[in-house]
Amino acid sequence: MQQGRKERRETERRMGKEEKQKAEIAVFLKIHPVVEQVFSFSEVPKAFLRLEGGHARGKTVINVINKK
Numbered sequence: 461m462q463q464g465r466k467e468r469r470e471t472e473r474r475m476g477k478e479e480k481q482k483a484e485i486a487v488f489l490k491i492h493p494v495v496e497q498v499f500s501f502s503e504v505p506k507a508f509l510r511l512e513g514g515h516a517r518g519k520t521v522i523n524v525i526n527k528k
Contacts, residue, residue, distance in 0.1 A: 494518035501526070 485491075496518030499507040507520055 495521055497521070498523055 494517065496516060497507075497510065498521045499510075501522060501524050504522060507522055511520055
């Protein structure tokens with residue numbers, strides 16, 4: 461069982477490194493995602509209805525942190 465945990469940690473470390481590299485490339489190339497609409501967590505059903513409608517022109521974002 462220890463071997464499985466070790467492999468999982470290594471995979472997580474490698475994935476974190478890859479995500480960091482992707483972010484650096486995006487900054488270097490000045491890539492900006494297009495956000496079509498932001499929904500609060502309580503509006504998740506509404507967001508899914510929007511996604512099911514198709515014809516997305518940008519990303520649909522769910523805000524899970526309630527900032528006051």
